[in-house]
Amino acid sequence: MTVHNEAFREDIKTHEAGAGRYFVIYVLLLILTFGTFGVAKLPMSEPMHLAAALLIAACKATLVVLFFMHLLEAEGANRAVFLVSIFFVGVMFFFILVDTAHRFPLTNPQDSTTVNLPGGNPVYSNGPHDPFGEPTPGK
Amino acid sequence: MQPSAAAHEAEYHLPHHFSTPEAHNHAVRLGMWLFLATEILLFAGLFVAYFVYRGYFPEAFIQGAKHLDLWAGTTNTVILITSSLTVALAHHYAHTGRNRTAGWLLLVSILFGLVFLVIKGIEYHHKFQEGALPWHYTYSEVTVPGAALFYTIYFFTTGLHALHVCIGLGVLTWIMVRCFKNEFSAQYYAPVELGGLYWHLVDLVWIFLYPLLYLV
Numbered sequence: 001m002t003v004h005n006e007a008f009r010e011d012i013k014t015h016e017a018g019a020g021r022y023f024v025i026y027v028l029l030l031i032l033t034f035g036t037f038g039v040a041k042l043p044m045s046e047p048m049h050l051a052a053a054l055l056i057a058a059c060k061a062t063l064v065v066l067f068f069m070h071l072l073e074a075e076g077a078n079r080a081v082f083l084v085s086i087f088f089v090g091v092m093f094f095f096i097l098v099d100t101a102h103r104f105p106l107t108n109p110q111d112s113t114t115v116n117l118p119g120g121n122p123v124y125s126n127g128p129h130d131p132f133g134e135p136t137p138g139k
Numbered sequence: 140m141q142p143s144a145a146a147h148e149a150e151y152h153l154p155h156h157f158s159t160p161e162a163h164n165h166a167v168r169l170g171m172w173l174f175l176a177t178e179i180l181l182f183a184g185l186f187v188a189y190f191v192y193r194g195y196f197p198e199a200f201i202q203g204a205k206h207l208d209l210w211a212g213t214t215n216t217v218i219l220i221t222s223s224l225t226v227a228l229a230h231h232y233a234h235t236g237r238n239r240t241a242g243w244l245l246l247v248s249i250l251f252g253l254v255f256l257v258i259k260g261i262e263y264h265h266k267f268q269e270g271a272l273p274w275h276y277t278y279s280e281v282t283v284p285g286a287a288l289f290y291t292i293y294f295f296t297t298g299l300h301a302l303h304v305c306i307g308l309g310v311l312t313w314i315m316v317r318c319f320k321n322e323f324s325a326q327y328y329a330p331v332e333l334g335g336l337y338w339h340l341v342d343l344v345w346i347f348l349y350p351l352l353y354l355v
Binding site: 029064065067093 | 165168169172173176179184186187190191194195196197198201213216217220221223224226227228231232284285332336340347349350351355
């Protein structure tokens with residue numbers, strides 16, 4: 001039976017791995033924590049700060065998931081469950097953020113900064129260039 | 140002396156619908172990962188709220204982050220990462236039948252969790268006193284539009300996280316007691332593994348909350 005074989009293989013693998021590797025991961029996590037702390041003090045633009053912080057957090061999360069949570073040696077089904085959940089998080093982020101970034105400005109909260117992403121409807125945008133003063137040439 | 144695991148293996152009864160203990164382990168692990176997926180999506184909803192409102196009020200989020208206690212946040216990050224290490228080690232030792240070592244490591248993890256909650260409580264208390272209340276915002280240091288919203292998101296995300304820390308502490312306590320009763324062996328250690336997975340998830344959420352709320 002495949003179930004037997006897989007279980008056997010996995011059991012051997014977890015036995016082989018010593019406790020030492022947890023300390024290695026721990027030190028890496030601490031380095032990344034102080035890294036993100038240091039990067040936040042660098043003179044960079046706000047989007048760059050956000051991107052750097054998210055990148056470092058993603059690295060830390062990957063270490064925790066793969067080694068502390070043993071996804072590296074987990075069964076395929078468990079990996080699939082995790083990856084699918086991350087995929088759906090991505091779907092939720094993508095559609096909600098694209099939606100809110102392209103809304104008619106009057107529907108946005110009072111005093112908010114209007115976000116103008118490329119591809120937004122120029123007729124309704126009140127960004128730096130006034131679409132009513134300078135009509136876009138038709139194709 | 141560590142008592143031999145073999146003496147206690149008799150206490151583990153394989154449910155009749157599983158062919159082997161390994162198949163049983165696979166099943167409980169899959170169930171836990173499914174539960175963790177729902178947890179990830181629960182927190183993701185709050186993270187989406189964070190990014191949507193950060194898009195609307197970037198200045199409020201930058202100012203708000205500057206007025207949180209960075210040292211408390213950083214200390215708590217180190218505390219949670221360390222507790223994650225001790226839980227991972229507890230899982231390792233329970234798996235190899237060294238229940239007593241695992242029990243002590245879990246006790247250390249629980250103490251770290253309690254310190255985390257105390258620091259969080261002190262932070263909350265300061266913010267309450269300064270008037271950064273989501274329902275009655277009178278905080279005079281951050282008055283840009285959307286400032287109240289930042290603190291609402293701060294309290295909701297860290298509050299839900301703190302609730303998970305509390306639940307995690309309960310789970311770890313239960314497992315610790317079972318460790319000291321010498322209930323786990325190489326054949327049966329699923330509670331330590333699954334409780335550990337829950338605690339690591341709590342750590343995982345904080346790994347993202349810390350930079351987003353305190354740093355950027």
